[in-house]
Amino acid sequence: MIRKFFTATFFSLAVVLLHAPVGVAHAVNLQAYQFDDPEREALFRDLIDELRCPKCQNQALSDSDAPLAKDLRDKTYEMVKAGASKQEVIDFMVARYGDFAHYQPPMKASTSILWWGPALFVVLGVTAISWRVMQLRRRRELEGDEQLSAAEQAQLERLQQELAKQRGTDTERAE
Amino acid sequence: MVEQTTERSPWRWLVLGLPLAAFVLMVGFLLKALFSDPTELSSALVGKPVPEFQLPDIYQPEKIYSEQVLKGQPLLLNVWATWCPTCRAEHEYLNQLAAAGVAIVGLNYKDDSRAKAVNWLNTLGDPYVLNLFDAQGDVAIEFGVYGAPETFMIDHHGQIRYRHVGDVNERVWANVLEPIYQQLFADYQAEQQGGGA
Structure with missing residues (x-):
C-alpha cells in the first residue's frame, strides 16, 4: 500500500520534471527576425534560448527585453544569417562575455562542482x-x-495465555 | 534492550562528521556568495589585446579612429552615456583624474544623440583625451560591455589588464585602480628607458 503510494508519487514527479523545461515562453517579439531557411531559423531559436543575457542575469536572450539582449539577438541573427555555425556564435559570445554568456557551462576546474556536485x-x-x-x-x-532468560520466557508465556483468554471472551461477547 | 557496546564501528564518526563537514562547507560557500555582487562578471577580455574597431570621434564625425589609438601609453577606457546616471556621478572624479595626468579615452555607448553627448562634455567638462562615438554599441559588444559605466585599464601594448564595472570614485581608485595604473605606468617607463639605452 505504502509502496504503491511512493511509486505513484515518484512517477508523477518524474513526469512533471521531465516536461517542465519544454514550454519556454518568449517574452519578446521575435517577428523581426525572418529567415528563408527554416533550419537557420531553428538554429537561431536554439541559440537565443541557450545564450544568456549578461545584463539581466537569469534570462536567456530570447526572454529579455533589455537593450543589450536585443543587441545580442541582432548580433546572433546577423551571424546565423551569414552562415555561422552554432559553436561559432557561442564562441563569439563566450570570448566577450565569458562562460556566463552560455547556459551550458564548460567542464573546467572552476565549474566542476556544477557537474559533479x-x-x-x-x-x-x-x-x-x-x-x-x-x-x-x-x-x-x-x-x-x-536467548530470553528463564524469567523472561515465563513472562512471555503468561502474557500470551492472557492474550488468548482475552480474545476468547471477546469472540464470545461478539457472538 | 541490547546495548551497542561491543560493535561500534570506527566509521561512525565519519558518518556523523561528513554531513557536518559538508554543511560547514556549504555555509561558507553561501555566506561568501551572500556578500558578493552577482552582477559583477569577470571580463573574458582581461589579458587580451583590445579588439579591432573603427569608430568616429564624438566631435568630428568624419574623423575615424582605430584600436591603434589605445596603444602607446597606459590608459583608462571609460564607457559612458548621457542616459546613465552613474556616469554623471563619476564624471567629476574623472575630471580630477584627468587633471592629475591620467590618460582617459571615452567610449560613448549608444547615446541618445551625438548632440546630447557633446553638450554633456561642454557643461560637465571633458576629461577625455579623445572620445569614441559608438552609436550602435557594436564596439561595446566587442569589449564585452554589458552596462555603463565600465572602465578598462589598458597597457601601452594595447592589452586589456583590468575591467571595473560601476563608477570610478576616490575609494575605488585608491584601493583598486591606482595600484594597477601605477604598475602599468612603471612597466611603461621601464620599457621606455630600456628601449632608449
Missing part, C-alpha cells in the same frame, strides 16, 4: 543510508540470536 550528493546519501541500514540489520540479527 549532484552526483556527489547522491553517492554520499546512498552511502550513508546503506551504512545505516546495514548497521540496523546487523543489530537486529544480534538481537534475534539473544
Whole structure:
C-alpha cells in the first residue's frame, strides 16, 4: 500500500520534471527576425534560448527585453544569417562575455562542482543510508540470536495465555 | 534492550562528521556568495589585446579612429552615456583624474544623440583625451560591455589588464585602480628607458 503510494508519487514527479523545461515562453517579439531557411531559423531559436543575457542575469536572450539582449539577438541573427555555425556564435559570445554568456557551462576546474556536485550528493546519501541500514540489520540479527532468560520466557508465556483468554471472551461477547 | 557496546564501528564518526563537514562547507560557500555582487562578471577580455574597431570621434564625425589609438601609453577606457546616471556621478572624479595626468579615452555607448553627448562634455567638462562615438554599441559588444559605466585599464601594448564595472570614485581608485595604473605606468617607463639605452 505504502509502496504503491511512493511509486505513484515518484512517477508523477518524474513526469512533471521531465516536461517542465519544454514550454519556454518568449517574452519578446521575435517577428523581426525572418529567415528563408527554416533550419537557420531553428538554429537561431536554439541559440537565443541557450545564450544568456549578461545584463539581466537569469534570462536567456530570447526572454529579455533589455537593450543589450536585443543587441545580442541582432548580433546572433546577423551571424546565423551569414552562415555561422552554432559553436561559432557561442564562441563569439563566450570570448566577450565569458562562460556566463552560455547556459551550458564548460567542464573546467572552476565549474566542476556544477557537474559533479549532484552526483556527489547522491553517492554520499546512498552511502550513508546503506551504512545505516546495514548497521540496523546487523543489530537486529544480534538481537534475534539473544536467548530470553528463564524469567523472561515465563513472562512471555503468561502474557500470551492472557492474550488468548482475552480474545476468547471477546469472540464470545461478539457472538 | 541490547546495548551497542561491543560493535561500534570506527566509521561512525565519519558518518556523523561528513554531513557536518559538508554543511560547514556549504555555509561558507553561501555566506561568501551572500556578500558578493552577482552582477559583477569577470571580463573574458582581461589579458587580451583590445579588439579591432573603427569608430568616429564624438566631435568630428568624419574623423575615424582605430584600436591603434589605445596603444602607446597606459590608459583608462571609460564607457559612458548621457542616459546613465552613474556616469554623471563619476564624471567629476574623472575630471580630477584627468587633471592629475591620467590618460582617459571615452567610449560613448549608444547615446541618445551625438548632440546630447557633446553638450554633456561642454557643461560637465571633458576629461577625455579623445572620445569614441559608438552609436550602435557594436564596439561595446566587442569589449564585452554589458552596462555603463565600465572602465578598462589598458597597457601601452594595447592589452586589456583590468575591467571595473560601476563608477570610478576616490575609494575605488585608491584601493583598486591606482595600484594597477601605477604598475602599468612603471612597466611603461621601464620599457621606455630600456628601449632608449
